[in-house]
Every structure is written in structure tokens, then in C-alpha cells.
Amino acid sequence: MVVPSLKLQDLIEEIRGAKTQAQEREVIQKECAHIRASFRDGDPVHRHRQLAKLLYVHMLGYPAHFGQMECLKLIASSRFTDKRVGYLGAMLLLDERHDAHLLITNSIKNDLSQGIQPVQGLALCTLSTMGSAEMCRDLAPEVEKLLLQPSPYVRKKAILTAVHMIRKVPELSSVFLPPCAQLLHERHHGILLGTITLITELCERSPAALRHFRKVVPQLVHILRTLVTMGYSTEHSISGVSDPFLQVQILRLLRILGRNHEESSETMNDLLAQVATNTDTSRNAGNAVLFETVLTIMDIRSAAGLRVLAVNILGRFLLNSDRNIRYVALTSLLRLVQSDHSAVQRHRPTVVECLRETDASLSRRALELSLALVNSSNVRAMMQELQAFLESCPPDLRADCASGILLAAERFAPTKRWHIDTILHVLTTAGTHVRDDAVANLTQLIGGAQELHAYSVRRLYNALAEDISQQPLVQVAAWCIGEYGDLLLAGNCEEIEPLQVDEEEVLALLEKVLQSHMSLPATRGYALTALMKLSTRLCGDNNRIRQVVSIYGSCLDVELQQRAVEYDTLFRKYDHMRAAILEKMPLVERDGPQADEEAKESKEAAQLSEAAPVPTEPQASQLLDLLDLLDGASGDVQHPPPLDPSPGGALIHLLDLPCVPPPPASCSVTQAGVQWRDLGSLQPLPPGFKLFLCLSLPSPGLSSHPRSQSV
Amino acid sequence: MALPHSTTASLPQRGDRGFPFAAAAAAAAAAAAAAGQAPPRPRPAAAMQFMLLFSRQGKLRLQKWYVPLSDKEKKKITRELVQTVLARRPKMCSFLEWRDLKIVYKRYASLYFCCAIEDQDNELITLEIIHRYVELLDKYFGSVCELDIIFNFEKAYFILDEFLLGGEVQETSKKNVLKAIEQADLLQEKTETMYHSKSFTGFKKAY
Numbered sequence: 030m031v032v033p034s035l036k037l038q039d040l041i042e043e044i045r046g047a048k049t050q051a052q053e054r055e056v057i058q059k060e061c062a063h064i065r066a067s068f069r070d071g072d073p074v075h076r077h078r079q080l081a082k083l084l085y086v087h088m089l090g091y092p093a094h095f096g097q098m099e100c101l102k103l104i105a106s107s108r109f110t111d112k113r114v115g116y117l118g119a120m121l122l123l124d125e126r127h128d129a130h131l132l133i134t135n136s137i138k139n140d141l142s143q144g145i146q147p148v149q150g151l152a153l154c155t156l157s158t159m160g161s162a163e164m165c166r167d168l169a170p171e172v173e174k175l176l177l178q179p180s181p182y183v184r185k186k187a188i189l190t191a192v193h194m195i196r197k198v199p200e201l202s203s204v205f206l207p208p209c210a211q212l213l214h215e216r217h218h219g220i221l222l223g224t225i226t227l228i229t230e231l232c233e234r235s236p237a238a239l240r241h242f243r244k245v246v247p248q249l250v251h252i253l254r255t256l257v258t259m260g261y262s263t264e265h266s267i268s269g270v271s272d273p274f275l276q277v278q279i280l281r282l283l284r285i286l287g288r289n290h291e292e293s294s295e296t297m298n299d300l301l302a303q304v305a306t307n308t309d310t311s312r313n314a315g316n317a318v319l320f321e322t323v324l325t326i327m328d329i330r331s332a333a334g335l336r337v338l339a340v341n342i343l344g345r346f347l348l349n350s351d352r353n354i355r356y357v358a359l360t361s362l363l364r365l366v367q368s369d370h371s372a373v374q375r376h377r378p379t380v381v382e383c384l385r386e387t388d389a390s391l392s393r394r395a396l397e398l399s400l401a402l403v404n405s406s407n408v409r410a411m412m413q414e415l416q417a418f419l420e421s422c423p424p425d426l427r428a429d430c431a432s433g434i435l436l437a438a439e440r441f442a443p444t445k446r447w448h449i450d451t452i453l454h455v456l457t458t459a460g461t462h463v464r465d466d467a468v469a470n471l472t473q474l475i476g477g478a479q480e481l482h483a484y485s486v487r488r489l490y491n492a493l494a495e496d497i498s499q500q501p502l503v504q505v506a507a508w509c510i511g512e513y514g515d516l517l518l519a520g521n522c523e524e525i526e527p528l529q530v531d532e533e534e535v536l537a538l539l540e541k542v543l544q545s546h547m548s549l550p551a552t553r554g555y556a557l558t559a560l561m562k563l564s565t566r567l568c569g570d571n572n573r574i575r576q577v578v579s580i581y582g583s584c585l586d587v588e589l590q591q592r593a594v595e596y597d598t599l600f601r602k603y604d605h606m607r608a609a610i611l612e613k614m615p616l617v618e619r620d621g622p623q624a625d626e627e628a629k630e631s632k633e634a635a636q637l638s639e640a641a642p643v644p645t646e647p648q649a650s651q652l653l654d655l656l657d658l659l660d661g662a663s664g665d666v667q668h669p670p671p672l673d674p675s676p677g678g679a680l681i682h683l684l685d686l687p688c689v690p691p692p693p694a695s696c697s698v699t700q701a702g703v704q705w706r707d708l709g710s711l712q713p714l715p716p717g718f719k720l721f722l723c724l725s726l727p728s729p730g731l732s733s734h735p736r737s738q739s740v
Numbered sequence: 741m742a743l744p745h746s747t748t749a750s751l752p753q754r755g756d757r758g759f760p761f762a763a764a765a766a767a768a769a770a771a772a773a774a775a776g777q778a779p780p781r782p783r784p785a786a787a788m789q790f791m792l793l794f795s796r797q798g799k800l801r802l803q804k805w806y807v808p809l810s811d812k813e814k815k816k817i818t819r820e821l822v823q824t825v826l827a828r829r830p831k832m833c834s835f836l837e838w839r840d841l842k843i844v845y846k847r848y849a850s851l852y853f854c855c856a857i858e859d860q861d862n863e864l865i866t867l868e869i870i871h872r873y874v875e876l877l878d879k880y881f882g883s884v885c886e887l888d889i890i891f892n893f894e895k896a897y898f899i900l901d902e903f904l905l906g907g908e909v910q911e912t913s914k915k916n917v918l919k920a921i922e923q924a925d926l927l928q929e930k931t932e933t934m935y936h937s938k939s940f941t942g943f944k945k946a947y
Contacts, residue, residue: 041891088800088893090815109931113924117897124808147924150902157906158806182920185910193906219911226908264913267868274912277865317864324862352833357863388832463947 034063037081044089057086068099077103077114084114084121097122097129104136109148112140116151125161134164141171146182149175153186157193165194169201174206181217188212188223192230202231206238213248218265218275221252225278232285239286246286246293250300255281257304268312280304280321287329301326305338316346316354316427319338320361327365340365340372347379352388359383359394368400377402381411384418393426400433408441412451419458422614428462431455435467445478449485453502457492460499468501472508476616486513487528494538498547504555507542510535511559512613514566533566536560540577557581557589561596565611575600788866788907789841789856790817791900796850798822801889802896806907823852835863846870850886855947876917894944898924 040060047053064079072079077586080099087093100122102116123130133155140152141170172194175187191205205227212224228245231238256271256279265272287294304322309315319342326339343365346358351582362380366373380402383395396418403411412434419430434455442448452471456463475485489506497503509515517530542548542556560576564571578600581593599607628641793802800818809817824838825845836843838856844866845854853870857863874884876899881888889896902917904910911917 038891045890082825083894088803090800103886106933108933109924109927113898113928114894117894126808142748147920147925147927150920150924154901154905158804159808161808182916189905189910192908218913219916220911222912264915267872272912273865273868274909278909281862313864314868316863317868320864321862352831353835353864353867356833356835390833390836660947 034067034075034079035082035205037059037078037085040082041085044085053089057089057091061086061091065095068095073106076107077111080114080118084118084341088717093122097127101129101132101136104133104140112148112151116155119155120158121267124159130159130161131163134167137164138168138171141168141175146180149183150186153183153190157186157190160190160197162197165197165201169194169198169204173204173208176205176212181215181220184215185219185223188220192223192227195227195234199234202234202238204233206241209242210245212492213245213252218272220275222275222278223250225275225282229282229285230279230280243286243290243293246283246296249279249283249286249337250296253283253304254300257307267314269309270312270314270318273314273318275320276304276318276463280318280325284328287325289330291330292461297325297329298332298335301331302335302338305342313351313353314350316351320346320354323361327361327369333448335483336369337372340369340376344376344379346374347383352391353381355386356394359398363394363401366398373398374402374404377407377411381414384414389423389426391428392422396426396430396433400437401503403437403441405443406443408437408443409447412438413669416451416454416458419455426458431459431462432464435463435470439470441715444740445474445479446484449474449478449481450488453488453492456499456502456505457496460501463501468504471501473616475505475509476512476614480668482513483516485509486517490517490530490535490538491528493542497542497545500547500549500552502547503542503552507539507559510539511562511566514563516529532569535567535572536573539563543577543581550588551732553586553589554592557592557596561599562611564600565608569626571600585697742908788869788904789858791856791904792818792821792852793896794818794822794852794854795886796824796826796852798859801851801886802893802900804897804900806905819941821854821856825852834867844870848874851889869904869909872914873900876903876914879914879918880921 043056044053047056060082064083067075067079076099080096080103083093083099084098087096097117099689100115100118103111104119106115119130119133123133139150143149153172156164156172158166172190176191177186178184189411191201194201195205207226209231211226212220212227215221215224227252228242232242251277255278258429259271261269262271265275267273270276283297285291287297301322305319305326308319308322310319321344323339326335331339340362343358343362346354349355349358358491359380362373362376364719377399380395380398384392384399386395388390399411399415415430415434415437419427419434422430435452438448438451442451449464449471452467452474456467456471475481478485486509486588489502489509492502493506493510514535517535518532539556543553543560548556560574564574575597578593578596581589582597584590584593599610693708763815789807790803790805792800792802799821803814803818804905805814821838821843824836825843828836834844834846836845840859841856842859842861842863843854843856844863845852846867847853855870855875856865857866877884877889877896880895880899881892899921902911902920911920
């Protein structure tokens with residue numbers, strides 16, 4: 030029994046009526062089976078209907094490859110209905126990856142030479158959508174013939190098909206170049222548009238064609254001028270702008286022709302100024318033309334006044350209520366900021382306003398542009414705005430914003446204090462989003478600004494007391510408190526309100542950091558080391574510190590355990606050395622890791638090279654020389670001022686004789702510690718004593734500090 | 741369908757490079773270099789790469805591809821792009837960056853019209869292209885709605901093919917486009933009646 034095949038509309042209704050995915054699949058599979066059977070039986074009358082149904086099903090995502098041959102048969106048929114559906118099928122189902130596609134070349138050739146315009150249109154459309162390189166080569170002569178046909182309908186299609194052919198087979202440029210000059214004289218907008226697109230394509234592909242077409246610049250200028258001064262035309266105008274599509278295309282071609290060419294650029298200057306000032310910008314069409322004009326002005330060798338006009342237009346776009354236009358303006362300004370920096374600077378306030386946009390893509394662009402506009406004269410104001418933005422920006426922009434602020438601060442910081450404040454603020458607001466080396470950079474910065482030690486440690490202490498969750502901040506604060514704890518307790522500092530800080534409070538805070546579940550292992554390491562350093566900076570007895578250190582001797586974290594055990598040993602067996610080891614650090618080279626490694630390695634080498642247990646003069650001086658080298662290498666090392674003679678002398682004296690127990694008075698004071706140089710008189714460290722000297726150096730690779738070879 | 745301009749926008753996607761278009765462009769450049777020509781400016785195959793129409797539930801209503809891609813790649817792109825566009829909030833701008841393409845989209849009632857253009861193309865004029873296409877559909881179907889496009893999807897394709905060719909605008913006059921469609925429809929009707937009346941006398945020029 031023959032089941033009459035469903036009409037397309039009925040099938041669509043049935044599919045839409047299906048309540049579940051499974052039901053839909055069932056309906057479609059049943060229908061596809063019918064379609065396959067019908068294709069097999071070769072029913073010519075309803076073939077187009079079957080293919081149409083198949084194409085619908087294909088759009089829903091179901092396989093339809095068995096319809097490919099049917100497309101060919103339909104295209105070959107003489108019925109227009111068949112051809113229409115057949116060509117549509119070819120565009121949807123066939124492409125150059127299938128071998129079958131070459132089989133339609135012949136049908137297309139026949140259809141092109143037939144002389145029935147709708148049919149020719151179909152063939153050209155299909156050729157320009159899915160035509161492969163082979164097809165293009167075969168059919169190029171046909172298309173060339175059609176370029177000279179009288180009917181505009183076919184000609185405009187032929188021209189655009191030529192564009193496609195050139196994209197696929199660049200050698201065909203030579204075929205399609207000659208007719209262009211004549212085609213430019215046409216009045217039909219469609220043909221003009223196609224010709225200009227063709228010329229654009231030719232010029233972009235070959236410098237020779239570019240030179241050839243430079244001579245049509247005056248003609249193009251004339252065409253565009255006529256368009257702009259033409260009155261309203263119902264056919265081609267969109268909201269008061271005559272044929273914006275054609276205008277935009279002409280402007281694009283002018284841009285390509287005028288690039289790097291003084292003469293052409295000069296010919297265009299007046300026209301561009303005219304377009305820029307006369308275009309009605311109340312609706313999108315006018316803005317589209319204006320935008321293209323701006324792009325062209327910026328790309329050719331235009332007069333300076335024209336460039337300023339272009340940037341001002343972009344500035345006006347920034348104030349437009351339409352979000353799309355603001356987006357386009359921000360993107361273009363970003364491209365221009367390198368070449369026309371001062372012109373873009375004038376619009377800085379508006380750009381900063383855009384930071385407050387609710388649309389994330391706009392605020393991202395505004396952020397990039399703002400960062401590019403920061404310079405030494407506006408850095409304070411800009412940083413204020415950017416920091417405000419950092420507090421309220423969406424999370425995916427935070428990292429970019431934070432690193433942008435830090436970079437800009439580094440380049441343009443007016444004073445060190447401002448720089449430290451800025452970094453502090455970033456760490457407090459967006460600590461989790463900063464890069465790893467921010468901690469190292471900040472410690473480097475603080476270490477280098479001696480006059481700000483007291484200020485920094487105080488501020489960091491306050492920040493830490495408020496919040497111990499931001500890891501980079503905690504790390505820096507711990508390091509600072511460890512290094513400059515004595516300044517913290519001294520209580521007076523001109524730049525900040527005097528604050529009485531108790532020793533116990535400081536220790537309690539560091540212990541809190543150690544115990545907090547929010548602290549990373551690296552942070553804990555920092556805190557432990559800081560506690561240890563405070564043992565020499567604070568005046569009280571060190572029982573509390575010793576307690577903490579011994580507790581952590583059985584910590585599960587291997588790193589912490591090791592440190593704690595070593596510190597404990599330092600307390601118990603090498604107390605006389607503790608002060609010297611834990612004194613303030615000199616400044617390290619900026620490109621941190623290498624210098625750190627070198628410093629450590631040379632120290633190790635120094636210790637290893639010590640042969641005799643008792644330091645003799647030549648060896649001491651050898652060591653001194655090595656350390657000299659170290660000092661020389663690390664650029665702007667700040668030497669802490671030497672101690673006044675008596676305590677220093679006492680220290681040196683002590684260390685001369687390692688077996689002598691230390692006098693009771695010594696440990697705490699170290700205001701500024703012995704000069705680095707004087708460590709030369711130290712014995713080589715006893716065996717098994719890992720290299721602690723480098724403990725205090727925060728290295729960028731935070732998780733594990735480099736371990737020296739065991740001696 | 742009244743044509744409300746509801747602008748929607750969202751976060752730009754900085755996706756991965758190495759998209760098939762880039763590969764195609766690289767292949768084209770290599771081929772040109774092999775042919776001994778000056779290497780062309782790296783340009784993908786067409787100005788407009790593709791146009792997609794889909795509903796708010798993510799169902800595809802029309803897909804026009806101007807670059808050669810395998811079915812699998814097309815499906816993948818469609819799926820990802822539909823997801824990205826549907827995730828955008830109503831008040832966002834109409835442009836977004838996706839992989840190495842610029843996407844221009846606009847919502848008309850329940851349909852999203854989505855075009856992918858090259859880096860150097862003008863986004864604002866693409867919005868005009870989308871709007872012109874919607875106007876053409878509106879004129880043809882008389883107050884078009886999504887159902888018209890579902891049940892007459894072939895007509896939607898035919899109209900698009902009279903407006904754009906190979907990814908470029910071919911006709912800027914609304915009148916001419918509609919006239920061309922009319923002529924083609926007339927020819928179809930004529931051949932149907934001729935065919936069914938079995939008095940086939942051969943084709944004549946349509947206009």
C-alpha cells in the first residue's frame with residue numbers, strides 16, 4: 030500500500046507536535062525512511078518535496094547525507110521548482126570536502142548560459158557559496174561573460190561570484206581585473222557595490238593591483254561625494270543617510286588605497302572631512318558611516334587636523350547613549366592610543382567614566398584604555414579611579430586590574446610612600462588575584478626605602494590585625510614585622526598616628542596567623558621565621574617564642590617541622606649565634622631569584638671552602654673577598670649603620686671563641702646589627718646546620734624555600 | 741512581528757586561537773606562497789563568515805555558512821555560539837569577541853540573529869545588515885513572526901540569497917530584492933501550472 034508522502038508543512042507540524050525528544054526522533058526516523066525509499070524509487074514529481082523535508086530535518090541536526098545525489102538530480106531537472114530546492118540543498122549539504130560536489134559543475138555551466146535570469150541567479154549564488162577551487166577554475170570564463178551582460182540583476186551577482194573566485198583561486202585576478210574600470214561607471218548601486226568589493230579584494234591580494242587602482246581614487250571620491258550630497262532617495266536611504274552600505278564600502282576601499290600613499294591621501298582629505306561633518310548621526314546608519322570614516326582617517330596619511338577631528342568624533346561616540354557605539358569607540362581608541370597618545374589623553378575623563386559601566390565588556394575595554402593612558406602627570410588621579418574600580422569590578426577583571434595597577438604604579442610612582450600605599454591597597458582589596466611576584470616586589474621595595482621602614486611596618490601591622498585572610502598581604506606583613514619589629518614597638522613615627530603596640534600583641538598576632546586554617550604553608554613559614562627574628566628584636570624573654578617553635582617541631586607539614594626543629598636547635602645549642610644570624614637583611618638584587626640563588630650558592634661555597642676549624646686571617650680575608658664580591662654584585666645594597674663599638678666588639682669577640690658561652694646581656698639589642706662584612710670572622714657553620722641565612726629572603730617561588738646542600 | 745530593537749550584550753569571550761578559519765587562512769597563504777605570488781594579507785575566506793538564526797530555546801531556524809567547514813565543526817560552533825549568546829543579559833551591547841571572530845547579534849522578538857564577521861569589518865554596518873534582512877522578511881511575509889520562518893524556511897533562505905551573496909551585500913535597494921523574489925516566485929508558479937497542465941511550452945525570460 031502506498032502511503033502518500035507528507036507535505037513539508039505537515040511534517041513540520043508533526044515534528045513540532047512531538048512532546049519529547051524521543052518522540053521527535055521517532056517521527057523523523059520514520060519520515061527519513063520514507064524519503065530514502067522515495068529516492069530509491071526515483072519519483073521525479075515529488076523529489077523536491079522530499080528534499081525540502083530532508084533539509085528541514087537536517088537543520089534540526091539529523092544526518093542527511095543520503096540526499097546529496099538527489100540535489101544533483103534536482104539541479105539537472107528543467108523545472109524551476111526543482112532547481113530552486115536542488116540548489117538550496119547543494120548549498121546546505123554539499124561542500125568542497127565531498128567529491129560529489131564537482132558533479133554539479135556541468136549543471137551550473139548549463140544554467141549559466143541558459144539566459145533565464147532567476148536560474149542564472151541561483152547558479153551564481155550556489156557557486157559563490159560553496160564553489161571549490163576546481164569549480165571556480167572551470168567556470169571562470171562563464172562568469173566573465175556574464176559580467177558584460179546588460180541585465181543588472183545577473184551582473185551584480187556575477188561580480189560578487191568573481192570576488193569569491195578570486196578568494197579561492199588568486200590567479201584568476203588577472204581575468205577579473207580588466208572589466209573593473211568600466212564597471213565603475215555604472216549607476217546601479219548593486220553593480221557599484223559589487224565592483225568596489227571586487228576592487229578591494231584585488232588590491233588586498235596583490236600590490237600591483239593596488240598600484241593600478243590608485244588612479245581611480247578621484248573617481249571614487251566623486252562617487253562618494255555625489256552620494257553624500259544627494260538628497261533623500263526612498264530606495265537607498267536609511268534614516269537620512271544615502272546608501273550607507275555603499276558609503277562604507279567606498280570608504281573601506283579608500284582606506285586601502287590611501288594607506289602609505291601621500292598623493293591619494295591628499296585627494297581624499299576634503300571628502301573625508303565633508304563626510305565626517307555632514308553625516309546625520311542620530312541613528313545607527315549614520316554612525317556606521319562615521320565610524321568607517323574615522324577608521325579611514327586614522328589609517329591613511331591624513332592631515333593632522335583631520336586626525337584630531339577623528340579622535341574627537343570617537344570622543345563624542347563615548348558620550349553616546351547607545352552602548353554599541355561606546356563599545357566601538359573604546360575599541361578604536363585602544364588601537365589609536367599608541368600612535369596618537371596626546372589626542373586620546375584629552376578624552377581621559379570620559380574614558381574613566383566608562384569604568385563605571387554595568388556592561389562587563391565595556392568596562393573591560395575601558396580598563397585597558399585607562400591603563401594605557403596612565404602617565405607620570407596623571408598617575409595619582411588615575412590610580413584613585415582604578416583602585417575604586419578594583420573594589421567593585423567583576424571577578425574576572427580583578428586579576429587584570431590588579432596587575433595593571435601594580436605595573437603602572439611601578440612605572441610612574443611619584444614617591445616611594447605612595448607606591449607602598451598603592452600596593453598595600455591592592456593587596457588588601459584583591460590579594461588573591463595578584464601575581465606571585467607581587468610579594469617579592471613589595472618586600473624589595475620596603476627593604477629599599479629605609480626611611481619608610483617604621484611607616485610600612487606600622488601600616489602592615491594594622492592591616493594584618495584587621496584581616497588575616499589575604500595571603501600575599503599576610504606574607505608581606507609577617508616578613509615586615511619580623512624584620513622591623515623593633516620599630517613597631519618603638520611607638521613613634523611621624524607619618525602615622527602613634528600607636529602603642531604591646532609585645533604580647535605582636536606575638537599573639539603572629540601565632541594567630543600560624544594557627545589559622547586560612548594560611549597557606551608558605552605563609553606559615555613566613556610567620557614562623559618572623560617569630561624567630563622577633564626573638565632578637567624584642568626585649569622580653571623568649572619563652573613564648575621558644576614554646577611556639579618547639580610545638581611546631583612536631584608539625585605535620587615537613588617544611589614547617591624542619592624549620593621549627595632548626596630554630597629550636599638555634600635556641601638550645603647555638604644561642605650565641607642567633608643574633609648574628611637573625612639580623613636585618615641587606616637589600617637583594619631586583620631580579621630576585623637568580624641573585625638569591627647566587628648569593629646562597631656563594632655563601633655555601635664560602636662555608637665549604639673553609640678548611641681549618643679556627644678562622645685564620647688569610648681565610649677570613651678570603652671570605653671577606655668573596656663577600657665583597659657579593660656586595661658588589663647586589664647593586665644598591667644598603668648597609669645598616671655599624672653598631673657603636675662596644676656591643677659590636679663584644680659580639681665579635683664572642684664569636685671568635687665558639688666554645689665560650691655567651692655573656693647574659695647580649696642577645697636582644699641588635700638595632701642595626703653587625704655589618705654584613707663582619708660575618709667574615711664567623712666560623713664556618715657547624716655541620717648539619719642548614720643554611721638559615723637565607724630564610725629571611727622571600728623568594729618568588731613561595732612554596733618551598735631553596736634548600737642548600739647539606740654540608 | 742513588530743521590530744523592537746532590544747539590544748542585548750554580554751561578556752566578551754577570549755577564547756582559544758587555532759580556530760578552523762585561521763587554519764584555512766594559513767593554508768591559503770601557504771598555497772599562495774607556493775604559487776610564487778606575494779603572500780596575501782592573511783584574510784579568512786569571506787567577510788561575513790556565517791549567519792545563524794535561533795530561538796530563545798536554542799533551536800536553530802536558519803544557518804548560512806560562507807566558509808567551508810565539516811558538518812561536525814559547524815555543529816560544534818553552532819552549539820557553543822548559541823550557548824554564549826543566550827547567556828548574555830538583556831542590557832549588554834550587541835558585540836562580543838568569540839574565538840578569533842567578532843560576533844554581532846540582535847534579538848527580534850523570540851529570534852536571535854547572529855553574524856560572525858572578520859576583525860576589520862565594521863560592526864555597526866553589520867547591525868544594519870541584520871536589520872535590513874529582518875525588514876525584507878517582514879515585507880515578504882507581512883508582519884513576520886518566528887512561525888513564518890519555521891514553516892517557510894526555504895523562503896527565508898531565498899530572500900537571504902537575494903540580499904547577500906558570498907558573504908557580501910549584493911543589493912542595497914529593498915525594492916529590488918523584493919522584486920527579484922517576486923519574479924522567482926512567479927516563475928515557480930508558472931512552471932508548476934505548466935507542468936501540471938502538461939502543456940509544457942518551454943521557458944521564457946522572467947523579466
